[in-house]
Amino acid sequence: MKIYMMTDLEGVAGVTDFENRTIDTHDNHETRMRMRRLLTGEVNAAIDGLFKAGATQVIVNDGHGAGYTIDFEQLDSRAQIIHGHERPVWLPLLDNTCSATLLIGAHAKASSPPATAYHTMSRSIKDWSINGVSFGEMGLQALIAGHFGVPTIYVSGDTHACREIGDLIPGIVTTAVKRGLSQRSAVSWAPQKAREMIHTDVQRALAQRDEIKPLRFDPPLIFRDERYDETWTKPSNNPDIRVIDHNTREIQADDIPDLLHTLYGYPKDYCVPSLADETG
Numbered sequence: 614m615k616i617y618m619m620t621d622l623e624g625v626a627g628v629t630d631f632e633n634r635t636i637d638t639h640d641n642h643e644t645r646m647r648m649r650r651l652l653t654g655e656v657n658a659a660i661d662g663l664f665k666a667g668a669t670q671v672i673v674n675d676g677h678g679a680g681y682t683i684d685f686e687q688l689d690s691r692a693q694i695i696h697g698h699e700r701p702v703w704l705p706l707l708d709n710t711c712s713a714t715l716l717i718g719a720h721a722k723a724s725s726p727p728a729t730a731y732h733t734m735s736r737s738i739k740d741w742s743i744n745g746v747s748f749g750e751m752g753l754q755a756l757i758a759g760h761f762g763v764p765t766i767y768v769s770g771d772t773h774a775c776r777e778i779g780d781l782i783p784g785i786v787t788t789a790v791k792r793g794l795s796q797r798s799a800v801s802w803a804p805q806k807a808r809e810m811i812h813t814d815v816q817r818a819l820a821q822r823d824e825i826k827p828l829r830f831d832p833p834l835i836f837r838d839e840r841y842d843e844t845w846t847k848p849s850n851n852p853d854i855r856v857i858d859h860n861t862r863e864i865q866a867d868d869i870p871d872l873l874h875t876l877y878g879y880p881k882d883y884c885v886p887s888l889a890d891e892t893g
């Protein structure tokens with residue numbers, strides 16, 4: 614049973630702010646190293662829980678920021694990790710050979726105070742929706758998995774992130790490792806307690822995976838992309854893109870890979886066959 618684990622940083626217990634990758638002070642270095650350790654501890658707790666619950670292969674996607682946040686040397690030796698820049702697609706190796714996906718360290722979507730570090734991708738996005746249903750990064754990841762028929766069965770993050778994904782995916786198991794008090798504060802469980810909660814809940818999620826449906830929307834998909842700033846001042850040349858006003862555009866797509874092709878230029882089928890072949 615192959616499990617695909619997506620990871621982020623802002624939803625980890627003890628992380629109360631965005632990572633700053635440009636300041637080169639000792640203080641910032643220490644803060645970033647602590648964030649790495651906290652994330653890696655939660656990831657390893659989840660990996661162990663997955664193997665205890667019957668997983669035979671776990672692929673971890675180091676998904677935050679520049680893609681090297683998880684402390685590679687401390688990673689559970691049973692897992693493989695996808696990391697680094699300039700990936701062919703956002704979630705390489707995720708396809709219909711995976712039995713389930715989960716997400717560790719998730720954060721709530723843009724415009725959702727008082728969630729810790731709430732945002733969607735860049736901080737210019739105010740809201741994303743498809744066919745009228747608002748979602749953020751967690752939702753898009755679950756939709757990519759859903760395209761391949763793979764259910765997203767578990768999320769850890771703050772209370773707000775857990776509620777957000779629970780509204781999108783009925784029956785999903787979540788662990789709130791902290792409660793967001795503002796975009797830059799939280800009440801966190803201590804690291805050991807957060808890891809124990811994740812370890813237990815991940816096993817419950819895997820046991821219940823057949824009851825959780827892959828996330829999908831009926832085509833045609835109308836993706837609405839709303840920005841804080843005036844981003845689109847001219848009509849688009851692409852017939853699939855409709856500029857509604859300077860802050861808002863809509864993209865019509867047949868499915869999620871088609872949408873991601875228009876948004877990010879990914880391959881139309883989203884597949885990277887040579888990579889998939891190697892991991893088996």
Ligand SMILES: [Zn+2]
Nearest residue numbers: 621622623677
């Ligand atoms: Zn992140």
